[in-house]
Amino acid sequence: MNSWLGIIQDWLYPPTCLLCGDPGADGRDLCRDCALDLPYNRWCCPRCGLPLGSESARECGACQRQPPQFDASVAAFRYEEPVRHLIQGLKFHARYPAGRVLGSLLADRLAQRDERPQCLIPVPLHPARYRSRGFNQSIEIAREVSARLGVPLDLGGCVRVRATLPQTELSAAERARNLRNAFKVLGDYRGLDVAVLDDVMTTGATMNELARVLRKAGARRIEAWACARA
């Protein structure tokens, strides 16, 4: 039934590249040439995903000085065009197909590894922000990742209890302070391996604060997953 629906859907609405308008490849709204040209974050710090100039198994200087609360990061791309265009299209113009493309690309990257967490937690938005935007971009991306990797989505275990200032104008130290006690854990994470997911990881302050409260709630291993790393 599902495959017939898929065939009919592909015939009515064939996958079309969101970047150039050519026919999409591999069942997604992205063509092969545009997929090859994306700014893949190949060489990066294994702990925080920071792009590095060359291949290295060692953590970056910042992680060595002050390790983050999460154990490892996977950020599929550097936050550059055209990935920035796809992320902003989803976030500010509710272009859901961009969220599905981003989620499927992140899932491709994650599928190369053997480990799977027991649940996937999209970074929650504050209810006021959620109401004004109408959706949470991290949930849209996480749905696709969850479906492709078979990792259950956890939407109710963590909530954002404090409205925070937009992070873009703030320094790294201000970002950390701004986020302090922003999240509250409702679920039981004792002994669980979890992944938290955000669209973009800039300084890692949001993921760090969420990881901090999850660790306090008993999470064993915590990974930070993002489509793009600034």
Ligand SMILES: [Zn+2]
């Ligand atoms: Zn294209």
Ligand SMILES: [Zn+2]
């Ligand atoms: Zn690092």
